[in-house]
Amino acid sequence: MTSLAARIAAVVAVVVGLGAAGGAALGVLEVRGDVDLLPIGSPTQDADGVPEETAEAPSGTDSPTPGEPGTTEQTEPTETPERREERERRKPLAGRVVVLDPGHQLGNSRFPREIGAPVDAGGFEKPCNTTGTSTDGGYAEATFVWEVALRVRRLLERDGARVLLTRDSNSEDEWGPCVDDRGRAGNPDEPGPTADVKLSIHADGTYADGARGFHVIAPGRVEGYTDDIGAESLDLAVALRDRLVAGGFVVSTYTAEDGLDVRTDLGTLNLSDVPTAMVELGNMRDPAEAEVMTSEQGQRQYARALARGLVTYLR
Ligand SMILES: [Zn+2]
Numbered sequence: 001m002t003s004l005a006a007r008i009a010a011v012v013a014v015v016v017g018l019g020a021a022g023g024a025a026l027g028v029l030e031v032r033g034d035v036d037l038l039p040i041g042s043p044t045q046d047a048d049g050v051p052e053e054t055a056e057a058p059s060g061t062d063s064p065t066p067g068e069p070g071t072t073e074q075t076e077p078t079e080t081p082e083r084r085e086e087r088e089r090r091k092p093l094a095g096r097v098v099v100l101d102p103g104h105q106l107g108n109s110r111f112p113r114e115i116g117a118p119v120d121a122g123g124f125e126k127p128c129n130t131t132g133t134s135t136d137g138g139y140a141e142a143t144f145v146w147e148v149a150l151r152v153r154r155l156l157e158r159d160g161a162r163v164l165l166t167r168d169s170n171s172e173d174e175w176g177p178c179v180d181d182r183g184r185a186g187n188p189d190e191p192g193p194t195a196d197v198k199l200s201i202h203a204d205g206t207y208a209d210g211a212r213g214f215h216v217i218a219p220g221r222v223e224g225y226t227d228d229i230g231a232e233s234l235d236l237a238v239a240l241r242d243r244l245v246a247g248g249f250v251v252s253t254y255t256a257e258d259g260l261d262v263r264t265d266l267g268t269l270n271l272s273d274v275p276t277a278m279v280e281l282g283n284m285r286d287p288a289e290a291e292v293m294t295s296e297q298g299q300r301q302y303a304r305a306l307a308r309g310l311v312t313y314l315r
Contacts, residue, residue: 091160096314097193098156099186101166101200101268102149103278104132106142111175119180122225122270128178133205135290144293145201146170148281151303152199156310162193183271197236197313199306200268200278203293205285208254212286215256216241217278219269226264232275234262240277240309247305249282275313279306 108115109131118125132141146167153163166182167174186195204211218237219226226233241259245251251259263269269276281302282289292298 093156093311093314094160096161096197097186097195098153098161098163098310098314099166099195099198099274100149100152100163101182101185101198102142102145102170103200103202103268104129104140104142104145105167105174105176106140106146106170107172107174108132108142108176110172114175117178119178119267120271121179121265121267122183122222126179126265126267128180129176133203133284135284135294136287137290137294139284139290139294141203141205141284143170144203144284144299145281147299148302148306149201151299152201152306152310155303155307159311161314164193164195179267180271183268184273187271187273189273195274197310198272198274198276199236199240199310200276201306202278202280203282203284204255204280206254206283207285211252211254212283212289213250213252213254213259214244214279214281215252215259215261216244217256217261217263217266217269217280219266219272219276220262220264222264222270225270226272229272229275233269233272233277236275236309236313237277239312240279240306243309243312244279244302244305247301247308249302249305252280252283254283 108129115127115129115131117128119128132145134140149165153165156163164186166177166185182200184190186193186198188194216237218234219230221227221230237260241251245259255261266278269278282293284290284293292301
C-alpha cells in the first residue's frame with residue numbers, strides 16, 4: 001500500500017492535469033469535488049451517489065437544525081436566492097484546505113492481519129486501525145462517517161474550500177489507511193497541500209445504560225508531537241462542540257465533560273502537525289441515535305453542524 005502522502009501527491013498531479021474537467025459544475029451553485037478524493041485502490045463511485053445539498057429546504061419538524069450549512073451569520077433560513085448567489089460567489093473559504101478523516105474502512109474486518117499490524121501512534125505503537133462499530137441493525141460506523149464526510153466536503157467546497165479525504169472509498173474490499181497515515185495527512189512536510197484544519201469523524205458503540213450523545217476529542221499534550229497544535233486544536237474542538245449543540249445534538253451522557261474530551265492515546269491526533277480534533281458523533285448502539293444516524297436527514301444535520309464548526313474555526 002502506498003503512503004497517504006504519495007497518494008495526495010498523485011491527486012495533486014491529477015488535479016493539475018484534469019483541471020475543470022474533473023470538477024465539472026453540476027449547476028450554478030454546485031461544484032463537484034471528485035478530483036480531491038485521494039485515489040486509494042479502485043476508482044470511487046461514491047461521490048455521485050450523494051443527494052445534492054443545494055436544494056435543502058428549511059428543516060422540518062423533526063429536524064434540530066434550521067438554516068443553511070457551512071456558513072454562519074449571513075445564511076439565515078430566510079436567505080434569498082440572490083443573497084445566496086452572492087455568498088457563493090464570494091467563496092469565503094477560498095484558499096483554505098481541509099482534511100476530513102472518515103474513521104475506519106468498511107472492509108477492515110476482513111483484513112485482520114493488516115489492521116492489526118502495529119504502527120507509530122505518537123511515540124508508542126498501536127494497531128494500524130480497528131473495525132469500528134455499528135448499529136444493532138448492522139449499519140457500519142465506516143459507512144455512517146463516510147456519508148457524513150462527503151456531505152461536509154460538499155458544504156465546504158461550496159464555500160470555496162479545498163477538501164481532501166483520507167480514504168477514497170467505502171468498500172468491503174478495502175482496508176485502512178492506518179492511524180499513522182490518517183494522523184499525518186495534511187501535515188506541512190507531507191507531499192500535497194498543507195491542511196488548515198483536519199477533522200476525524202467517528203461514532204461510538206457502547207451498551208452502557210442510557211449512553212448517548214456526542215463528544216469531541218482534542219489532542220492532549222504529547223511532548224514533541226502535539227505541543228505545537230494543542231491550543232488551536234482545543235479552539236477547534238470547542239467550535240465543533242458548540243455547533244453540534246446549536247444543531248440540537250446532545251452532549252455525551254457517558255464520557256467526556258460537557259461534550260469535550262482531551263486524549264493523548266490517539267495516533268490520529270498525536271501525529272497531526274495541523275490543528276485537529278476528532279468527533280464521536282453519538283452512540284450507534286442507542287436505538288434513537290441509530291435512527292438519526294442511519295437517516296439522510298440525520299446525516300445532513302450532522303454534516304451541517306460539523307461544517308459550521310469548521311467554518312467558525314477557520315474564520
Ligand atoms: Zn471509530
